[in-house]
Amino acid sequence: MKNQKIIALNKSANFNYFIEEIFQAGIELVGTEVKSLRLGNCNIKDSFINIKKNEAFIINMHIANYKQGNIFNLDCRRSRRLLLNKFEINKLNKLVSTKGFSIIPIRVYFKNSFIKIDIALARGKKIFDKRREIAKNDISRELERDFKIKYKE
DSSP, X not given: OTTEEEEXXXXXXXXXXXXXXXXXXXXXXXXXXXXXXHTTOEEOTTXXXXXXXXXXXXXXXXXXXXXXXXXXXXXXXXXXXXXXXXHHHHHHHHHHHHHXXXXXXXXXXEETTEEEEEEEEEEEOOHHHHXXXXXXXXXXXXXXHHHHHHHHO
């Protein structure tokens, strides 16, 4: 996390999906989008990654228009190309098409002066998996509280 400033997180990703593998990618942006991201105006909650003709695109990622951008602002939900190498794109495409995986964004951040995005190869959770995870978190939270109370006295 050194030299990284997080712009946007997808908090529901771990709740709705089993994360199998994480990849780091760059995003192809225009100038006003970069300025808007520097202000932290980004949302990746409903976005997903699609692969077309050996290129990866992030769809439905919302980057708010830059106020001083006037005519240079583009559509805030346009699809943007991800910068991945050929090997990674082929691997993702093969797994998504055969095994029923999805590709979702996890977080958008600055790494030094570059804007990067972490994307994950993920498998969707069923309702009973989500319930089990909620119950497990509740139990661990209660144990943690009890542990704090015992050792404070």
